Amino acid sequence: MASRVSTEKQPDAGRSAETAPEQPRRLVFNRWLPYWAVLQADMSQITSSWIYRLWVLVSLLAAVGYILYRFGLAHEAGIIQPAARLISDLLRWTLLGSVTLIVVLGAGAISSERGSLADSVLSRGISRHQYFLGKWHSRLLTVLGTFWMLSAVVLVASLFLLHEGVSLTGSVLALVGVSALLGAVITCGVTVSAVCNSTLLGIAILWVVLYGGGFLLSLLPATYPSPTWLLTSLPNILRGHYDSHLIWQLVGWSAGASVVVALIGMIYFTWRDL
Numbered sequence: 153m154a155s156r157v158s159t160e161k162q163p164d165a166g167r168s169a170e171t172a173p174e175q176p177r178r179l180v181f182n183r184w185l186p187y188w189a190v191l192q193a194d195m196s197q198i199t200s201s202w203i204y205r206l207w208v209l210v211s212l213l214a215a216v217g218y219i220l221y222r223f224g225l226a227h228e229a230g231i232i233q234p235a236a237r238l239i240s241d242l243l244r245w246t247l248l249g250s251v252t253l254i255v256v257l258g259a260g261a262i263s264s265e266r267g268s269l270a271d272s273v274l275s276r277g278i279s280r281h282q283y284f285l286g287k288w289h290s291r292l293l294t295v296l297g298t299f300w301m302l303s304a305v306v307l308v309a310s311l312f313l314l315h316e317g318v319s320l321t322g323s324v325l326a327l328v329g330v331s332a333l334l335g336a337v338i339t340c341g342v343t344v345s346a347v348c349n350s351t352l353l354g355i356a357i358l359w360v361v362l363y364g365g366g367f368l369l370s371l372l373p374a375t376y377p378s379p380t381w382l383l384t385s386l387p388n389i390l391r392g393h394y395d396s397h398l399i400w401q402l403v404g405w406s407a408g409a410s411v412v413v414a415l416i417g418m419i420y421f422t423w424r425d426l
Contacts, residue, residue: 186278190286191293198257198294207253208298214249215242215306236318240326240386242306246299247330247383251337251362254295258341259354261287262421284418288342295338296331303327319392325399326389329382332406337362339410343417377402 198204222238262284307323341358348354369378377398388394 187282187286190278190283191290194261194287194290195294198290203253203256204294204298207250208302211246211249211302212305214245215302216309218242219306219309236387236390239307239318239323239390243303243326243330243386244383246302247333250295250299250334254291254334254337254341255355255358255362257291257295258338259345259348259358260351261291261342262345263348263351263354280422281418284342284346284414284421287345288339288414291338291342292335296334299331299334300327318390322389322392322394325394325396326386329389329399329402332403333379333382336406336410336413339413343413346417346421377405 218241219238307318340361341354344354344358344361345351348357366379370380372378372381374381381398382402385394389399
């Protein structure tokens, strides 16, 4: 009897094991996935725009033409100039020429999509602060990354074709300083785009802020770091004659101002009506 009972209970145990419900899988939700989606989509949109490609093409052609011109002067006419002066001129022109691109890209970052923003973007689980951060960081990564690649090409070509006299540490510090200024301009552009409804109005306001702020900063004494001081000191910085404390102070002030301006724009964009 005991053996019969045990054999009768075995099928019940097997059947209960087969019909036992499976444990539900735990879903892991990435809270910052919408941010990455906005970042990648915006970077793809920027790199495929004709404004960005025209900027890269013009910068390359201008840099190559200027380097070849100086190379011809050095080998044909015997007019030899240090590479630090050439690189400083190219960096200065690149910075001043890039401001126009940054103004257009920054002022149209959010305001150009305001008509379809509420229906196509913010209604799909993307918060406003993630949308703002995605737009801001995509502009920073695209513009600054392109600037560093173009500057590296110019630096290597200058060292190979012209006389040396350029410090590697000084070149890196010069690029860091110029990048800090570009980052501040990009941040101002995205913030103005989040505040203004019209792209043209944002461009006008941004130009006024940049020119007015640049004029006020140029009135500072020479002992204070400013954009004018950096552009004037580029040849000495590239040669290795620099005060690293002033350069990092300029970078710190630019980064701090960028963070403050971005916070103001993000908070205003979060609470305003679209």
